Amino acid sequence: MxxxxxxxxxxxxxxxxxxxxxxxxxxxxxxxxxxxxxxxxxxxxxxxxxxxxxxxxxxxxxxxxxxxxxxxxxxxxxxxxxxxxxxxxxxxxxxxxxxxxxxxxxxxxxxxxxxxxxxxxxKSKELEESVSYGNQVVGGPTELLAIPGREWREFRLPRRQPSRTTHEMWIRRSTRLVPTVARSNEVDQYGYG
Missing domain, CATH: 2.40.70.10 (Acid Proteases)
Known part of the structure; x- marks a missing residue:
């Protein structure tokens, strides 16, 4: 380092x-x-x-x-x-x-x-590594990441806390990878969050 x-x-x-x-x-x-x-x-x-x-x-x-x-x-x-x-x-x-x-x-x-x-x-530009490992999306995934089986993608997480409008996502493995919103910080029309 x-x-x-x-x-x-x-x-x-x-x-x-x-x-x-x-x-x-x-x-x-x-x-x-x-x-x-x-x-x-x-x-x-x-x-x-x-x-x-x-x-x-x-x-x-x-x-x-x-x-x-x-x-x-x-x-x-x-x-x-x-x-x-x-x-x-x-x-x-x-x-x-x-x-x-x-x-x-x-x-x-x-x-x-x-x-x-x-x-x-x-901070120094000369000391930053110019080598990128994998496909990186800076700041987290901003779009749908379609990841084929047995492959991977990298993204960097921001240092500060996400905004309150950010959803918490849980992903479960089944025959197909299906992202599911487990909990949201927003309140829907029925009063549930």
């Missing part, structure tokens, strides 16, 4: 990508040069990365930076310095999220920090 939040690195406000699929945290080389971050020398480690850019990337550079999320949570953290094509300057991976106690709450659109501090997620 990936989430984009507003934060700061060494007191410079930027967008930060929090990625549970990334094992390590990285900062772009150009952004590290711009901030003049303090590099950690003689740590004796190197990192090979696959999946960010085509091919294999290797780096031996690390930097100590101050990452600020929310208003009062600041972390001193070592991250790898490398040029990447993630679309942001800083990617925080699992090596940062677990010790910092960060949880992604995608239902509410927030990153939860310790002490239940909530950082709202930013």
């Amino acid at each position: 990936r989430a984009l939040v507003e934060g700061a690195v060494d007191d410079t406000r930027i967008r930060i990508l929090i990625d549970t699929g990334a094992n390590v945290s990285v900062i772009s080389a150009s952004f590290a040069k711009k901030l003049r971050v303090r590099e950690v020398f003689d740590h004796g480690r190197s990192l090979e990365v696959r999946g960010i850019n085509p091919g294999i990337m290797e780096t031996q550079r690390r930097a100590m930076v101050k990452v600020t999320l929310g208003w009062k949570h600041a972390y001193a953290f070592e991250m790898w310095i490398m040029d990447h094509s993630a679309g942001v300057d800083v990617v925080l991976g699992i090596d940062f999220m677990v010790p910092a106690g960060i949880r992604l709450d995608l239902f509410h659109g927030a990153a939860r920090l310790p002490d239940e501090v909530v950082v709202p997620l930013l």
Whole structure:
């Protein structure tokens, strides 16, 4: 899962990508040069990365930076310095999220920090998946979905409650699929609802 939040690195406000699929945290080389971050020398480690850019990337550079999320949570953290094509300057991976106690709450659109501090997620067109799975009708089925046997259709449900004029539908299986109105929120002419 990936989430984009507003934060700061060494007191410079930027967008930060929090990625549970990334094992390590990285900062772009150009952004590290711009901030003049303090590099950690003689740590004796190197990192090979696959999946960010085509091919294999290797780096031996690390930097100590101050990452600020929310208003009062600041972390001193070592991250790898490398040029990447993630679309942001800083990617925080699992090596940062677990010790910092960060949880992604995608239902509410927030990153939860310790002490239940909530950082709202930013919406980004670059991060939305362009792959659609199945035939989707956004907002629920607005028309009759004629579904042949042994096939399926997907639709997304809205986050807010449906209006009071919405019918509650129950579907039962018989020789033929017959939708039946079990209860309605509207009152008919005889006073029944």
